[in-house]
Amino acid sequence: MATASSLLSAAAVRERAHRLYELGIEGELEHFDVRLDRLPATADFVLSTMRAAYPDLDIPYHSRWRHFEAGDINRWGGLVDASGLAEHPLRFGRAAYDLAIVSVLLDAGAGPDWRYEEAVTGGTYARSEGLGVASFAMFTSGLFSADPADPLRADASALAALTADELAAGLQVSPSNPIVGLEGRVALLNALGRTVAERPDLFGEDEARPGGLFDACVAAAGEASIAAPAVLALVLDGLGGIWPGRIMIDGVRLGDTWRHTKLVTDDATTQLAPFHKLSQWLTYSLLEPLLWTGVAVEDVDGLTGLPEYRNGGLFIDMGVLVPRRRDALSRTWHVDDEFIVEWRALTVALLDHTADMIRERLGVDRVALPLAKVLQGGTWAAGRKVAAEKRAGGAPPLTIASDGTVF
Template sequence: MTPPELVALRSPAAVRARCHQVLDYVRVGHSPHFTVDEAALDGVADYVAQVTRQAYPTLDIPYHSRWRHFDAGGVDRWAALEGRLEGADKAERARVMIDLAVVSVLLDAGAGDAWRYREEATGLTVTRSEGLAVASLRMFEVGGFSSDPKVPLRADAKALIGLDAATLAKQFQVSDDNPLVGVSGRVALINRLGNALAARPDLFGTEVPRPGGLYDALLPKAKIGRLPAPAILGALLDGLSSIWPSGLDVEGVALGDVGRHPAVRVADLSDQLVPFHKLSQWLTYSLLEPFEAAGLAVTELDELTALPEYRNGGLLVDLEVIVPRQPIDPAQKHPVSSELVVEWRALTVALMDLLAGRVRERLGLDASQFPLAKLLQGGTWSAGRRIAAERRPPAGPPPIAIDADGTVF
């Protein structure tokens, strides 16, 4: 039986509350790592609003999700794939979308500056997150995640458990001249995903455990066709918390993407623990469209938090909202579990909450029209990438480098 204080960390409310505790700690000057200049948020809001208007002049902004990356180069790859699902009902289409999104998101960690993917069908060469998205979609398309050749458009436990590094490297065009960071870590994560699916038939299905089983598990939670976004995240954290190789373990309980920070003091097992669940929330954002495609309305979007990753966090450092007390060498890598990185990530989550209202004012939109899922897309992620390229050309690495295993960022 998992202690209730640890179960409570598996929620976006816990992420938000504890990240704001870290912000309060830094505000009063306790941090040896950073100070914060909240007045600089106005300049960040101007910059993000400008980037958003350039990308979406009509302010018809989609969600920040993996589905944006599948359209890299202006190619609607999902539409072509969906055309092969003739005869499938809405539920099965949703399951297929969930299968694709889950494996693609879990393969989406920093690719490194050298890796490229050349797409045979279009002749395009794509890099970074977009390249990983296209590569994973093409691998999905040829049945690379299915154990049944007759049902290629599926990701199932048996195939995921059996995936090896050589197969992934081949599908992702990895070679000595085209190195991809963390191939073995990515494969290990996918193998662990397969095991997690098989271990939870209540969430992922009994006959053929697959990520798409979440559709059937969550459908009863959709009262009058409305599914709360935190219910999606809760199911992911419940079913997949064991897959993160670098995830924190307390009293034998796998907590996933959780760090330690002295700002949080409580008299129970959750003392000093700050949850982030970055990939799980990125995955939740990426599952909004599959559930909506099945006719459900996903509600309570702003219960989720901003994503504590290096583009959002880098934006706040580069535009001097988060101010290092000492100069930080962008080439020196810091462990994900270090207090400096945990604090940077927590500040990112909390300050994005404060930034959201300012950007909404500039765009003339309210929270229902412009939830965090659209702020990130419009938005802060693109702005973070752009300012990084201006400050550290040409590749635009983040201002603080992370020594990660490919499963957090």
């Protein structure tokens, strides 16, 4: 019998997503037809996209660190060299976690009209790359630090006191450069600050900062290793309180979990579909700092694919997922609409099957090509590529009203 707490795991995301997928291939879903005959061509398209970007197939993980490299600039490496962070592994890890956690929470969809101009390089970036570069600049400026003498950190007190005006200035928001979900982003960072301050067991007793989670991961690894799902468990435990009021069962905040009438169980979790997209995206982004400091990470494939615009858009644009409503691609949806819940669940399952097809074509296993690399190489890039081919500006096929805390 499932409990509310059991939904706070990648295993639960995968299990319920595949349950809806099985109903989909049997034609028993309300909102989408699943065309498995289109999946091999989709896998081939993804593989060709991977080979174009990474000819030797030496693919990094799909994580926030890639966006800090926008324009082929190694911003983090340059910062580490200039600051001497590499000489102090714990200081390095805490700073990396501070940056990654704040940046990921700012990484919800920016909308089609927002741009960020980087003062140092003069480069202009949009969408996830723009948010990554902007958050990196805000971090290095000390915006998230409570100590002017130590800017490369994020403190609970500074995050809790951050204002919309301060964040808008950091993101260069103006009437001519609007961003989607500014207030939601500010509220999320304010909540992050409060939550971190309330959990000294995870985020540090002497100094409350998100980067304290690095110490918790190192401690959990001990002298062996830590599994990626265990990092996610720490993220979901420590940061569960930051999300806006959504579904709560038995006092457990379920975060990015939504209702679908076809997911019937005989317990309190009936009709619930968990995704934890931002939490998993964050977890992928927290694995690399561990590896960089010599901490082994296992079971990376224990995490799931990310059900968002690019991955989910790929399957719609390639004809694998066919909406049954004629107006599905022209109307605006909300994140709790069953149509969107169904789309996201099918996306998670289809990412697993796409990755399996690609591994079969390459003759490799999950260890050699984990899902984190397929996403990067990969499905996310292929989703962006096909969107650009089909629509001016590369907008995704679906329009979703978001408050900046899901996508």
